[in-house]
Amino acid sequence: MQTHEIVRRFTAHFEKHGHTSVPSASLILEDPQLLFVNAGMVQFKPYFLGEVPPPYPRATSIQKCVRTPDIDEVGKTTRHATFFQMAGNFSFGDYFKRGAIEFAWTLITNSQGDGGYGFDPERIWVTVFNDDDEAIGLWREIAGLPEERIQRRGGDDNYWDMGVPGPGGPCSEIYYDRGPEFGAEGGPEADEDRYLEIWNLVFMQDERGELSPKKGHPPIGTLPHKNIDTGMGVERVAFLLQGVDNVYETDLVRPVIAKAEELSGRTYGRNTEDDVRFRVIADHARSSVMIVGDGVTPGNEGRGYVLRRLLRRIVRSARLLGVTGPCLGEFATVVRDAMSATYPELAADFERISAVIRAEEETFRATLTAGEKIFDTAVDEAKRSGRSTLPGDQAFALHDTYGFPIDLTLEMAEEAGLVVDRERFTALMDEQRTRAKADAAERKVGFVDVSVYRAVLDTHGVTDFLGYQTLTSESRVVGLLRDGQTVPAAEEGERVEVLLDRTPFYAEAGGQQADTGVLRGASFEVRVDDVQSPVAGLRVHRGVVTAGTVTLDAEIVTEVDRARRAAVSRAHTATHLVHAGVRGALGSAAAQAGSLNAPGRLRFDFTSPTGAVPAAALVEIEEEVNSVLQEDREIQTYETSLDSARKLGAMMLFGEKYGDSVRVVDMGDYSRELCGGTHVGRTGELGLVRVLSEASIGSGVRRVEALVGLDAFKHATTEHLLVNQLADQLKARPEELPDRIGSLVERLRTAERDLEKHRADAVLASGASLADAAEDLDGTALVAVTAPDGVTGNDLRTLAADVRGKLGDRPGVVALFAVEDGKVSFVVATTKAARDNGIAAGKLIPEFAAAVGGRGGGKPDLAQGGGTDPAGIDAAIQKLRSALRP
Known part of the structure; x- marks a missing residue:
C-alpha cells in the first residue's frame, strides 16, 4: 500500500466517524518553546489548554513534523528520522479512552477491502501506563487482546508530553510484532525492533509544569476537559505494509537514495558506512525541503541553524560517497516529486525552495574549499614537528570556525597518514554544548501562566x-x-x-x-x-x-492615537506594495521573510538566493510603487474562504496558519494578500514611498527599508539640500556631481599611492647601510636590528628581502624587528648559502621569540612572527647570535 493511500484511508476513516479534517499546520508556529512542530497536537494546543473554544468536537490531521534532538543518530539506525508525518485523531472533551481505542483498533485490523490496513490482530501488542486498569479493561473488551499481549510500563514509555510545559497525559501504545527473525520474544518490553510501535493514544488530561510526570513529578493541574490526542507514524505503517525493512526503503524515501546511487555510482545495501550516508541524505533532504517550504532560510541561529546543519550534512554525506559536484538541487527535485501529492505547495513554490537550497550548497562548497586549505596547513605543521596526530584543538577549530565536518577531517587525516585527537575534540565539543545549553536555559522563554x-x-x-x-x-x-x-x-x-x-x-x-x-x-x-x-x-x-x-x-x-494609527497603516499598505514590487522584479523566489510596520517607516525582509538586489532594480521597484500611488487605487478589504482566496491568487505568507475564513487586502491586479492588519482606503493616501537601503541580514535573506508619507518627503528634502550644498562646494551642477566626486577620489588615491611609493623608497634606502653593517659570526653574516623609524610591520618583509639580496653570495641571516602600538613584529630571512649550511629561518624563530613574548614560523628562506614585549628585543637578538654560533 502506497504512503499516499495510507494517508487517504486514515483521513477517510475518521471523517466517516464525524471528525473534521484539518490541514497540516506549518512546521513553524508561534510557540516560543518549539523550534519546529514536533507532534500532530501542536496546532490544537490552545484547544486542549482551554485558551480558545475548539471550533469542532473532533478533528483529524496528517501533520508534518520535524524532530532534531537525535540528528547525529540519523542514518546509524533505521528508527531515527528528523522528518516524519504524524496521522492523528483528536477529541476536545468529546470521546475519551473507549472511543480512541475503538477507532484505532478498527482501522488497523479491518481488511484492506473494507478500508482498513489489514494488520493481523494476532500480531498486535499494546502497552499502558502503570496503573491504567481502565485502558487494560477496554483493550480486552474491544479488541479481545489477551492479558499477555498488554504490558504495563512507566512514565518514560507511557506518559506523553511535548517535553515542555503544556498538556499531557498517560498513553497507550500499539505495537506490531514483525516476527521472530527480527528479535527476541517477550513483547515491547523485550525488543522494540521486533515489536514496532505504530500508534500512540494519549489520554490527555493533565497540564505539566517545568518538571514532567514522565519522571514521576505531579502535574501542575488538570485540563478543562478530558481530551484525546493520537499519533500514528505514517512512515512506520508504510514500511510494514510495503514489506520493506525500514522507513528509508518506502515509496516516498527510497527515490532519494536512488538518486544518490545514481550520482555516486555506489549501491545502497553493500557497505555499512555508505548505507549510513545514503540514509542521512534521504532523511535530511525531505526535512530540508519541507522546512524551506515553510519559510525558513539557512542561518546561524535557531531554525536557520538547524536547516543549515541538515543541508551541510547532506553535502558532507554525498561527498563521502564520492559525489563531487552540486547535488542538493537534484535531491530536492526528487523530494518535490514524491511529496507534492500530499503537499501541493511544494510544487507551486519549488522555484524559491530550490533557489534557497542551491545557494546554501554553493556557500558550503566554498567553505569546504577554505577548510581544506586550513587542513593542509595543519597537516604540514604536524609533519614538520614529527607528530602523527592532528591536535583536537585544530580539528575543533575546523569544525567550529570554518564549518568543516569532523567526518571529512577524519577521512582526510587518515589519507595523510595522521590520526585525529578525538578525545580532545570531543571534550571541546562537550564544552561548547554545555555553553550552548546554559545560554539556551538563560534565554529560554519559560512557561507563561496564562x-x-x-x-x-x-x-x-x-x-x-x-x-x-x-x-x-x-x-x-x-x-x-x-x-x-x-x-x-x-x-x-x-x-x-x-x-x-x-x-x-x-x-x-x-x-x-x-x-x-x-x-x-x-x-x-x-x-x-x-x-x-x-x-x-x-x-x-x-x-x-x-x-x-x-x-x-x-x-x-x-x-x-489617530495620527499614529494612520502612519502605521500607511506603512503597512506600503509594505504590501513593496512586496509586490520585489516579487515582480525578482520572481517568486523572493518571498516575504519578515516585516516591521511603524509610523512613517517600514522594513521588509525577503528571501533572495541570488544575492544583492541591483541598484537599478531598486530604483525600478520604487518608481513602480509610486506609480501605483499616483493611480490612487481603491484598497478593498473583505473576508472570504481560504479556497476562494487561493483561487483569487491572494498571497499567503509562509509559516502563517490560516483558518477557513481569511481576510484579504486587495489592491487590484497589483497586490492581493491575506492580512489582518490595518490599511488606508486608497493608495494615494501614502503620498510618497522612498526606498532607503537594501542589505543582507543573513544567508539568502535581504532587507529593504523605506519611508512613507511625510517622513519620505522630509528625507527627500534633506537629500535635495545636501546635493545643493555639495554642488556649491564643488562649483558644479547637481547632475555633474558623480563625475566630479569620482575625479576627486581618484586624485586622492593617486596621491596616496605616490606617498606610499616615496615611503617605500625611503625604507629600502636603508637596506644598503644595514647590509654594510652586518656582523660576522664565524663566517655567517648577521643583520639583527630594530628597523629604522617609520618602518612598520608590513614593511619588514620587503626590507628584509632587500637586505638579504645585498648580502650577495655570503651565508647570511637578516633579522629585523619593528615596534608598533606597543607590539613587536619580526621577520627572519636567510640567503641560499646559509640554507646550504643548514640554517633555516623557520627554525631560528623558536630560538628567540619567547624573549619578546611571541611566536611565529615560516619556511627556510623566510619566516615571521610577533610578540607583546618590545623590551625583550635586545635579549632576542642575543639569543639569535647564540643560536648561530657553532
Whole structure:
C-alpha cells in the first residue's frame, strides 16, 4: 500500500466517524518553546489548554513534523528520522479512552477491502501506563487482546508530553510484532525492533509544569476537559505494509537514495558506512525541503541553524560517497516529486525552495574549499614537528570556525597518514554544548501562566475588535492585572494591564506595531503604551494610570492615537506594495521573510538566493510603487474562504496558519494578500514611498527599508539640500556631481599611492647601510636590528628581502624587528648559502621569540612572527647570535 493511500484511508476513516479534517499546520508556529512542530497536537494546543473554544468536537490531521534532538543518530539506525508525518485523531472533551481505542483498533485490523490496513490482530501488542486498569479493561473488551499481549510500563514509555510545559497525559501504545527473525520474544518490553510501535493514544488530561510526570513529578493541574490526542507514524505503517525493512526503503524515501546511487555510482545495501550516508541524505533532504517550504532560510541561529546543519550534512554525506559536484538541487527535485501529492505547495513554490537550497550548497562548497586549505596547513605543521596526530584543538577549530565536518577531517587525516585527537575534540565539543545549553536555559522563554487570561476569556468571551471600523468606543473593564495578578483597582502611577469587552486598539501582530492611545473613565485615565494578545481572542492594553483610580467593571471611552494609527497603516499598505514590487522584479523566489510596520517607516525582509538586489532594480521597484500611488487605487478589504482566496491568487505568507475564513487586502491586479492588519482606503493616501537601503541580514535573506508619507518627503528634502550644498562646494551642477566626486577620489588615491611609493623608497634606502653593517659570526653574516623609524610591520618583509639580496653570495641571516602600538613584529630571512649550511629561518624563530613574548614560523628562506614585549628585543637578538654560533 502506497504512503499516499495510507494517508487517504486514515483521513477517510475518521471523517466517516464525524471528525473534521484539518490541514497540516506549518512546521513553524508561534510557540516560543518549539523550534519546529514536533507532534500532530501542536496546532490544537490552545484547544486542549482551554485558551480558545475548539471550533469542532473532533478533528483529524496528517501533520508534518520535524524532530532534531537525535540528528547525529540519523542514518546509524533505521528508527531515527528528523522528518516524519504524524496521522492523528483528536477529541476536545468529546470521546475519551473507549472511543480512541475503538477507532484505532478498527482501522488497523479491518481488511484492506473494507478500508482498513489489514494488520493481523494476532500480531498486535499494546502497552499502558502503570496503573491504567481502565485502558487494560477496554483493550480486552474491544479488541479481545489477551492479558499477555498488554504490558504495563512507566512514565518514560507511557506518559506523553511535548517535553515542555503544556498538556499531557498517560498513553497507550500499539505495537506490531514483525516476527521472530527480527528479535527476541517477550513483547515491547523485550525488543522494540521486533515489536514496532505504530500508534500512540494519549489520554490527555493533565497540564505539566517545568518538571514532567514522565519522571514521576505531579502535574501542575488538570485540563478543562478530558481530551484525546493520537499519533500514528505514517512512515512506520508504510514500511510494514510495503514489506520493506525500514522507513528509508518506502515509496516516498527510497527515490532519494536512488538518486544518490545514481550520482555516486555506489549501491545502497553493500557497505555499512555508505548505507549510513545514503540514509542521512534521504532523511535530511525531505526535512530540508519541507522546512524551506515553510519559510525558513539557512542561518546561524535557531531554525536557520538547524536547516543549515541538515543541508551541510547532506553535502558532507554525498561527498563521502564520492559525489563531487552540486547535488542538493537534484535531491530536492526528487523530494518535490514524491511529496507534492500530499503537499501541493511544494510544487507551486519549488522555484524559491530550490533557489534557497542551491545557494546554501554553493556557500558550503566554498567553505569546504577554505577548510581544506586550513587542513593542509595543519597537516604540514604536524609533519614538520614529527607528530602523527592532528591536535583536537585544530580539528575543533575546523569544525567550529570554518564549518568543516569532523567526518571529512577524519577521512582526510587518515589519507595523510595522521590520526585525529578525538578525545580532545570531543571534550571541546562537550564544552561548547554545555555553553550552548546554559545560554539556551538563560534565554529560554519559560512557561507563561496564562490562566489569569483564560479565566477572563472563559467568563467574558473574546474581545470584540472594532478597530477596522472605528478608533473610539464605549467599553467596559472586564479584567485588571498588576504584576501578572488580578486586582480590583489600580491607582495613579501604577503600571496596569486592562482587558475590555470590546476595543478599537490593534494588538501587535503580523509585523504591525500596536496602537497607543488613552482609556478614559468618569474619574480616571489610563495611557495605553502597548497592546498584546497573550491568549488568542483577547487584547490586553498595557500602560500607566495617569489620573484617578481604574476599577473592574468601570465604563470607559477608548481613544486610539489617530495620527499614529494612520502612519502605521500607511506603512503597512506600503509594505504590501513593496512586496509586490520585489516579487515582480525578482520572481517568486523572493518571498516575504519578515516585516516591521511603524509610523512613517517600514522594513521588509525577503528571501533572495541570488544575492544583492541591483541598484537599478531598486530604483525600478520604487518608481513602480509610486506609480501605483499616483493611480490612487481603491484598497478593498473583505473576508472570504481560504479556497476562494487561493483561487483569487491572494498571497499567503509562509509559516502563517490560516483558518477557513481569511481576510484579504486587495489592491487590484497589483497586490492581493491575506492580512489582518490595518490599511488606508486608497493608495494615494501614502503620498510618497522612498526606498532607503537594501542589505543582507543573513544567508539568502535581504532587507529593504523605506519611508512613507511625510517622513519620505522630509528625507527627500534633506537629500535635495545636501546635493545643493555639495554642488556649491564643488562649483558644479547637481547632475555633474558623480563625475566630479569620482575625479576627486581618484586624485586622492593617486596621491596616496605616490606617498606610499616615496615611503617605500625611503625604507629600502636603508637596506644598503644595514647590509654594510652586518656582523660576522664565524663566517655567517648577521643583520639583527630594530628597523629604522617609520618602518612598520608590513614593511619588514620587503626590507628584509632587500637586505638579504645585498648580502650577495655570503651565508647570511637578516633579522629585523619593528615596534608598533606597543607590539613587536619580526621577520627572519636567510640567503641560499646559509640554507646550504643548514640554517633555516623557520627554525631560528623558536630560538628567540619567547624573549619578546611571541611566536611565529615560516619556511627556510623566510619566516615571521610577533610578540607583546618590545623590551625583550635586545635579549632576542642575543639569543639569535647564540643560536648561530657553532
